[in-house]
Amino acid sequence: MNLRAILAADPELGAANVVTRLLEHGADPSGPGIEFDTDVDGIGTLLTLGQLDERVNARVTSLLALGVKQRDPVAVYVSSAADCFLNFMALCRLGAIPALMNPNMPLDIAVLYVEKLRATAVITDPVHRLSGSDWDAASLGAGDPSAAPRPYRHHQEDPIAITHSSGTTRMPTAVVHSHGSLFAATRRIRLSGPRAQGTERVLSALPAPHTAGILTVNQALCNRAELLFLSTQDDASKIIDAIESWKPTGVFGFAVTWAEMARYDLTKRDMSSVAIWFNTGDCAHEAHIRRLVAVGSHVTVTPQGRVTVPGSTFYDGIGSTEMGHSAFHIGHRSDTSRYGRCVGKPHVFADVRILDMQTGDELPVGVVGHLGLKSPTLALGYWNDSVQTYRTRFAGYYLTGDLMYRDEEGYYYHMDRAVDSVDLGNGHFLYTSMSEERILARNPDIRDCTVVAITVDGQVISDVLLLLADDADPEADRFAAVRDSLDEHVAATLRQVVTVTDDDIVTGPTGKVRKFLMRQRHLAGVAA
Structure with missing residues (x-):
């Protein structure tokens, strides 16, 4: 049986029903499910496909008893990859719309984000409690798997997940995905061609609540690959x-x-x-x-x-x-x-x-x-x-x-990114990402860097913040080396090159540098 070809041709298969369709097409229940870095309901960290299906159904029963209905947006704000994916799959089986939240999102922002979602409920763990009415993720696995109803039958255009951006300022943007859109690439390039070397045993260091997390889980399951999904x-x-x-x-x-x-x-x-x-x-x-x-x-x-x-x-x-x-x-x-x-x-x-x-x-x-x-x-x-x-x-x-x-x-x-580039006039631009690429390529003792460009009194000035390699000399003057790495028009804007620590860089929940907030900080420093 060519299971991958069968899956690629299945018109009902999509991002919300991979486990159930795998089992219906004859996949071995004792074959690979997902391995996590936390225990799942006392079973252990490694779940076979059949155990994964059972643990999802346990949550389906619990969520149904709590009143979850089709099209309900339910927020999932938890620490572990296991709690994220098991609840994502359970909510999808009920036809609800899981809104997956990065656990690094600050609590005050999370409250506002949930309000903007108009979520009907929030699933949390002790670290992420937003209110006394949150549903405890740990208790949802106690449901009776055999009492779970038949899974909701999704249309390819049905909304099945809300994920979010890293947030340019602080408030993330909620993005809604469909059953078909989050599976289109898996169907077209991961199942329709030969299985790529290196995808037999996958370790994921991606954020579980991100779009890429859902894609990785579904690709591994469809390819019957072993998958370890880290929580942090x-x-x-x-x-x-x-x-x-x-x-x-x-x-x-x-x-x-x-x-x-x-x-x-x-x-x-x-x-x-x-x-x-x-x-x-x-x-x-x-x-x-x-x-x-x-x-x-x-x-x-x-x-x-x-x-x-x-x-x-x-x-x-x-x-x-x-x-x-x-x-x-x-x-x-x-x-x-x-x-x-x-x-x-x-x-x-x-x-x-x-x-x-x-x-x-x-x-x-x-x-x-x-x-x-x-x-x-x-x-x-x-x-x-x-x-x-x-x-x-x-x-x-x-x-x-x-x-x-x-x-x-x-x-x-x-x-x-368009919002981070600066027009220098006369057809010249300061591209912060490309500038960082050039600095890193030419200065091996710099581990990472961030270019912050601001406009003061009509003049563009740029600061370069350096994270040094562990064996680099922290006292060395790198201004000339950094300047010489840059395009001449960008180099002319350079004001200072500063060695900093990781704590000096403002990042979002996924670790991406928030350059908007970095610019605000530098502008405030100039004003002071």
């Missing part, structure tokens, strides 16, 4: 420890994950099992990628047959909550050199254009413009915010908020 991404040393002990063939994460791992000498750790690193969200920096592809191993075909050789592949792209799945892909190895924030070529399902915001026309090769996307993976829009939903549509495309260009070979390059 804040400590790179724990991720490295997990790689050494669990020995995955693939590791999934965000750009911030690789930046944190790059502070360690990975050549002294056992990374030999890893064949691929998979990145989504922001594209990664060359300086971080090269440290990763230098370790691990992969199978290659030689005249002598299949052999395992040193080195791994880093699959990069760019994605967002709204995009539903990365629209681009590129593989980096130790012997490749296409960097400069190259995110590769579009996936087969993605129709992308670099748009002129005045005319809506596609811009020619080499010209930076706004990225527009048409894709079956796109979210339905913003929950309770039709204004923002339609504001991001232009010339028939969804505007991702990214500035990019393409080259003559059809490769795309990411320059910056």
